[in-house]
Amino acid sequence: MTKDERYQDASLPLPPGVEESLCRCGGIAGLVEQLPDDTIFEQDCGLYRVLADPLRLKILAMLAVQPLCVCVIKTVLDIADSKLSYHLSVLKKAGLIAGDQQGNWIIYSLTELGSEWVSGHGK
C-alpha cells in the first residue's frame, strides 16, 4: 500500500492533524459529499441578505407587535416614502411580510414565514 493509495489527497501537503481526520472522513471527496448542494447555500444566503439591514429588522419587529399601515411605519422610522417602500418590497419579495389594501391604505403584516422567523429568533 503506497502513500497515494492510503491518502486520496496525497497531492496536497497537509498539516498532520488535518490530514489524519480528513483521511478518516474520506479525504476531500468525502468532505465534499457531506456538504449540502450549492443551491442550498445560495438560497439560505438570500434570506440573510434580506435580514442584513437594520431598517428591515425594525420593520419586522414593528409588525410583530401588530399589523401596520405604511404611514405608521414611516412615522416611526422617519424616512422618505420611497425609501420605506423599497425596504417593504424587499421584505415582501422574500415572503416575510404581506400587504393588504384597505381603502386608501395598505396594511402590512408578517406572513407565516415572517412570524416563524421572528419567534424563532427570540426578539
Place this chain on the structure above:
Amino acid sequence: MTKDERYQDASLPLPPGVEESLCRCGGIAGLVEQLPDDTIFEQDCGLYRVLADPLRLKILAMLAVQPLCVCVIKTVLDIADSKLSYHLSVLKKAGLIAGDQQGNWIIYSLTELGSEWVSGHGK
C-alpha cells in the same frame, strides 16, 4: 374627553382596524416602547450581513465537519487565495471562526459562537 385625548396619534389619519389596535397598545409611543433599541438591530444585522454570502455559508458548513487549513478550503471552493482570505477574515472578525497557526499552515475551526449558529440552524 376629546378625540385628541383618547388617541395619542390623532394627527395621523389611520384605517379603523389599525387605529383601534394601535390605540390599545398605547399609540405610536406605546408601539415604539415595545421595540428593542436601535443598536440591537444594528448588531443583529451585522451577523446577517456576514452570513449573506454563499461562500461563507459553505466555509462554515465545511468547518462544521472538521477544522481545516486554508489550502483544503481553497481546493474545495476553487477560488483565488486572496478571495478566500477575504471571506475568512469576514468570518473571523464576526467571531464565527478562529485560526490556529500550526507550522506553515493556519487551521481554521468554528468558534463556540460559530458552532452554536451552525447547529441552531439545522444544517
Place this chain on the structure above:
DNA sequence: GCCGTGTTTCAAAATAATATGAAATGTAAA
C-alpha cells in the same frame, strides 16, 4: 369627471461589498 391622500415605481446618484492580482508577511527547513 376631478381632487386629495397614501403608496409605489422609476432612473440616476451615492454608497457598500466583493473580486482581482501583485506584493508582502511569516514559518520551517536546507
Place this chain on the structure above:
DNA sequence: TTTACATTTCATATTATTTTGAAACACGGC
C-alpha cells in the same frame, strides 16, 4: 541566510445594494 511554501495585505476594479427625488398609480370622496 537563502529558499520554498502557506497565507495575508494592499490598491484598484467591478459589481451589488441603497438612497434620492420626481413622477406615476390607486383609491375614495366631492
